[in-house]
Amino acid sequence: MPSDPAITPELVAEHNLTPEEYEGILELLGREPNYTELGIFSVMWSEHCSYKNTRALLKGFPTQSPRVLVAAGEENAGILDIGDDLAISFKIESHNHPSAVEPFQGAATGVGGIIRDIFTMGARPVCAINSLRFGELGNADVRRLFRGVVSGIAHYGNCFGIPTVGGEVYFDKSYEGNPLVNAFALGVLRHDQIARGAAKGVGNPVFYVGPATGRDGLAGAAFASQDLTEESAEHQRGAVQVGDPFMEKLCMEACLELLATGAVAGIQDMGAAGLTCSTCETAARGGTGIEIDLAKVPQRSPDMTPYEILLSESQERMLIIVEQGREEEVKRIFDKWDLPWAEIGNVTGTGQMVVKNHGQMVVDLPASKLADDAPIYHREATEPKYLAAVRAFTLEGIDDLDDPTAALGKLLKWPTIASKNWVYRQYDHMVRANTMVNPGSDAAVIRIKADSIPGAGNRKDGNGDFPEKLLALAVDCNATHVYLDPFEGAKAAVAECARNLACSGATPIGSTDNLNFGNPHNPELFWQLKESVRGLAEGCAAFDAPVTGGNVSLYNQNPEGAIDPTPTMAMVGLIEDAAHVTTQWFKDEYDAIILLGEPLDAEDALHGLGGSAFLQVLHDQKTGKPSRCNLETERTLGTTLLGLIQSGLVKGAHDCAEGGLAVALAECCFSELEGRNTPRFIGAEIDLSKLESERLDALLFGETLGRIVITTSELDSVKAIERADLMGVSARRIGTVGKVKGAVLKIKSTTGEWSWEVARLHDLWWNSIDNAMA
Amino acid sequence: MKFAVLQFPGSNCDQDCVHVLRSVFGYPTRLLWHKEYSVGDADAVFIPGGFSYGDYLRTGSIARFSPVMGAVKEFADNGGLVLGICNGFQILCEAGLLPGALIRNRSLQFRCEHVYLQVASHNSPFTGQIPEGKNLRIPIAHGEGNYFCDDETLQSLEGNDQVLFRYVDAEGDLTDHANPNGSRANIAGICNEKRNVGGMMPHPERASEAVLGGDDGRLIFQSLITALENQPTLA
Structure with missing residues (x-):
């Protein structure tokens, strides 16, 4: 095995860390990190994992209400009470950069990732929606991306067996080369089924379940936190993961079955930054340490380095901390589902994330500092210059219509307004037999029944009796309006969600946001972000729809420019009675x-x-x-x-x-x-x-x-x-x-x-x- | 009366079938794991939709080798009622319990939409209770539902009255435009010569409650239940 490269300023820069951030690492460790540790810092301190540029802004979101059982930021996804001992968990997440480079797999794994976040909470995923944005359809490359993204979502969702019940698609030049793929999933569970991503109980064994680790998706989180260039598209195709919805379906069924046994002390999916993020985050949440041996991790190729194993983003993998003495139950259930598993380490009381390879120490880092002490930046914000012209615009010179006949036809034909049946007819939107309002109305409506809840299976009483629950879902953002007035436009995105829910008969109960913006180092783009977040926060507060979690995707720009600021808002509402649908x-x-x-x-x-x-x-x-x-x-x-x-x-x-x-x-x-x-x-x-x-x-x-x-x-x-x-x-x-x-x-x-x-x-x-x- | 619904790794309409049989019709119904070697005391077996074994290689091609399919074959050989829906239809064709094959939709895309079905034969345990002249409105959701067979098979299917359902338009006309996937002769569902094994691409379990926008699918379950009631010795 070649020896690790020496840490040079160039290597630090290649890892997307600034000299100041590297100084911070030296101070935090009191020594120089090795190559593998540098890789770990680079992903954990990327925007994708650390929210270093946005954390300060996100504090403005309303995150509490009497319904909130798990609030934003605590876990992989938030959880809301919907009454009668039932709860829902939902979140939206972007997979923009991967989809730009490899649309089918990029979008597919976006769906896979968000579904994992939901069942990691102990919930059974019961529906998905999405928000997509592309350039204009006259461009052949845009059509390629659009076709690829839609079939990727269809492939993953249909095979997994989650109905994709709604969404939105916009076409605008600003997304040319920078498509947005924001995927949302929602799951249902009982209050006593909430699972935590914490490494609890010193001495408890740590299990790895799911397929073997390969080189795919190497350092995807870091990749997602850079501008896209022609070069990056070529070089970083390897940073796009490959999805296997069949594997994820098995993994979900097995995890839910295992959770029902009570043998699980903590559970976390391996999403962005794979094994690295899941180990240090669970230890940080548990206030413990964790020690694993990479030699025990199933590997697809024999010569993988610790750096590669730790940073791989191979899909459909889970980290499970098991109550000591109950290891056999894990083995029994994962064998039943023919899923690979391995015991790779245990929880410690040291507070350190320790990684060994064949007994040799390769990583020794303070878990909570790594997970929680990423730098926080207060970026400079300047009002963009184009807004002066926007405000100065008047209707002078725009002749009023004499006859609106042709105009109505042209608008209905405009792809952003036109029917999205080409998209949703490719998604199975009825599997699970719960969809009451199919795509094509203001909001999707689903019912919750006994088999929507984990653990029903062959139990004689199913999940017992509970009153009918009906949920409505909407996702909205008119990014043109946000571009022209970020604060008002962001408020309007929230208001439109709420209006769509009301039109379907629902009262909003919570929301999740996906902030898609350009490079935060550009003060004008950062201003758009800041104003948008302020607008979303006001909006969500006004509708008593606390933000239960979300996702930030920055650097959505290429040499041609940045995307329109797109703070996508998804909102969930409750309908009291089927007669109100x-x-x-x-x-x-x-x-x-x-x-x-x-x-x-x-x-x-x-x-x-x-x-x-x-x-x-x-x-x-x-x-x-x-x-x-x-x-x-x-x-x-x-x-x-x-x-x-x-x-x-x-x-x-x-x-x-x-x-x-x-x-x-x-x-x-x-x-x-x-x-x-x-x-x-x-x-x-x-x-x-x-x-x-x-x-x-x-x-x-x-x-x-x-x-x-x-x-x-x-x-x-x-x-x-x-x-x-x-x-x-x-x-x-x-x-x-x-x-x-x-x-x-x-x-x-x-x-x-x-x-x-x-x-x-x-x-x-x-x-x-x-x-x-x- | 008791029902069994097969559960392969990757089945995803299994719970939907169980829901309809258990909660809508009120019959004891259990999931039958693919590694089992017997269908137990079930009076009829449902093979649900989904992506058994990920549908890798070819839809239904791996599922047919699972232990439970051996049991299903034996059950069917003894006259037991078996209905395959969507992926279940594909599996029955792969297993040789039904003739023909289901290939890629001619659009090359997955299609999820409500279609209209003409009942081509009322002479089966799957269609016996559907009123004469009534067309059904039931959703499809598949990427590989394009029914294909050779001319000889088609002739024998039609000659033996084995075609159960055909895709028609809302007016009931049998047109190419009404065919959502390119199936030969607009075939949406068939049965075997003995008429105890049926397969269909549309999902009746998604159309068995008014709250889901239609309950024409109930007629298919009801037909099967009535057939069992009238022939208690069948299974």
């Missing part, structure tokens, strides 16, 4: 169409057109201050809608987002899917002539926030409007469903009257991405 499409002819919320913001000089899809698609301008987000108004809007839904008045609800009111109305006319090739069309007659608006384009396509289109029966419409008024939410009747003969959408304003054949609008919307990918 609401979908977005129009239901019955002659139902009343009511607009909740002010049609326009009187104080917005751009009337909601700033940063709108309309300006981008019809005028090729991505600018203007976006609509302001008034959290108080949004909150009242949500609770009012929920009240109406819970009193049985509402038949359908859909919020206005990209493309404004007209796009929302069109979607209500055609988004119900009865089956393959079988959309259900229903027309509507809309009268906006009583609404005051200076501009037709703003009235139809402006993106003023806080607006929801609902339908009620004709009989209930007056009652619904009165109740909304009482709650202080403006509500006005704007039309009637299906009054026009045939499926036609008819809109009347003070300046004219136009109509569209619903089937034709649907064709533009439904087939747009399919056509672009053909």
Whole structure:
């Protein structure tokens, strides 16, 4: 075996550590680290593992509520109480850099990683959603990445057997070469099933389970914490892991079965920084030490160095600390599932992470300092220069529309607005037989039943009786708005999640964020990050949806520039009763169409057109201050809608987002899917002539926030409007469903009257991405 | 009446089948581990969907060699009722209990969506209780559901009335456009000549409760239950 290289300033720099950080390591250790130890510091002190650039900012997030059982940062994922002794664990995590380099495996292992985080908590993963961003589909390389990412997610999720029930996909030039893949998973467990990633009990044996360690994914965490360059794509393909969903399915079943025996003292997945991170973090959380011998670690290749074994990110591996004397149970269960296992060490009382190789000491580091004492940076933040031009933008020079007929079609065809059926038809979104609202409405809805909880198996009583639980999930972020106004845009991302949940009949209970930004050393990019975090924090506080965990992905830039700041927000809500589950499409002819919320913001000089899809698609301008987000108004809007839904008045609800009111109305006319090739069309007659608006384009396509289109029966419409008024939410009747003969959408304003054949609008919307990918 | 649902490593619709049989219909149902050598006292056996053994090599090709499949073959040879759903259908074809094979969808992509099924034969324990003229709306979720067989096999399937389900459109028309995967003759499900082993790509267990958006799948389970009630000596 070649001897380890000497530590030089160049080697330190290659490990992405600054000279100051290296000084810190010398001080912490009181000696020079060896090569393997340097590698360990480089991953543990990477942004991905240590949050060194963002930790100070993240402190601003609300993380507590009476429902929080495990708070953000304590463990691999947070846990929320959903009543009746049940709880949920969920988190979102990015796999952006790997997906840019190798889209299929990058995305697949992103799904695998987040699923592991969830079952590590003792929960059975029951559903997934995701948020994806790519460049524009005209570019062949973008199509390659898009195709690869979607099939990677499908491959992993479908084979594992987790339904991918929803998500969002955006296309924007800023993501060209820098796609974003944010994967979310949610699991269910009973309160007494919560598992901890702590190495408890001095003397307890440490087990390694799962496939052998190889050279794949070497130092992926460090790779994810750098800018992407052409060169990095070539050289770091080896840093992308290869996923095996079948192995992970077995690993999950075996771990849940083992957890049910009570033989587990602590459990942690080997994700970023593999064996290194899992050993030092469990020791740090347990207030203990840990000692392992690498000779005992199953290895795929005979000549791996300690450096490689410790930094490998081979997938589907778990570290399990077992109660002394109960080793046989681990062996029995992992043998049953035909999974490799090895006893590799034990918990010590020294506080040190000690790694030996054939008895020879190779690493001796203080575990808690390594895990918790990474440097914390307060980066410089400067308002970006482009914002001056954004604020100065006016509608002067943008002629209002005379006839909106063509514009609506163009917007519906715009891939960001168009139907994402090309994506979700590749995901199994129904496995586990819990999906109540499939992809294609404002939020996904699933039910929780006995087999959603670990340990049901062959137990005669299943998991006993418990009241039906229904969950709604949404993920949102209009990054164009965030780019144009990070604080307001981030608030709006939270508000949109909450609105989507309300539209499906749910009350928000918690959230998870994925911060996707550029290089934090650039003060302008860091300012975007800082302002966005402030916006998310305010938003989550306003909706009582504490952040239970999340992920930070920086350095999302290449030589062409940085991505739009993208603070993706995912939110989970509870629905009280199956009768409250609401979908977005129009239901019955002659139902009343009511607009909740002010049609326009009187104080917005751009009337909601700033940063709108309309300006981008019809005028090729991505600018203007976006609509302001008034959290108080949004909150009242949500609770009012929920009240109406819970009193049985509402038949359908859909919020206005990209493309404004007209796009929302069109979607209500055609988004119900009865089956393959079988959309259900229903027309509507809309009268906006009583609404005051200076501009037709703003009235139809402006993106003023806080607006929801609902339908009620004709009989209930007056009652619904009165109740909304009482709650202080403006509500006005704007039309009637299906009054026009045939499926036609008819809109009347003070300046004219136009109509569209619903089937034709649907064709533009439904087939747009399919056509672009053909 | 008792049911067994096979559980291979990588099965992922096993719990869904158990849920429907146990909680929706109320029958004792147990999971049968792939390493077992007997189906025990089960009156009918379900082979669920999923990715048995990761579907590596070829879908269903490894599962057919598992000990439990030996037991299932024996059970079927003695007239026991066996229904394979999705991956279960693929396994039955690989095991030679059903003719033909399921190959890659012609779109080369996985497809998850509700499809419409015409009941091609009511003369089977899997379809006997489905009202004449009723088409079923049931989801599919597969990447390899493209039913393939040679002309001779197709002829004998049709001649012996072994085709159970065909993909149709919402109006009930048998068209190529309604075919989600390229299956020969729009075949979605078949049975063996003895009519006690059935296989289908669509997932009736995902369409057995109104809360999931449709319960046409119940008719298939109900048919099987009724068949067992009427022929108590069958198993």
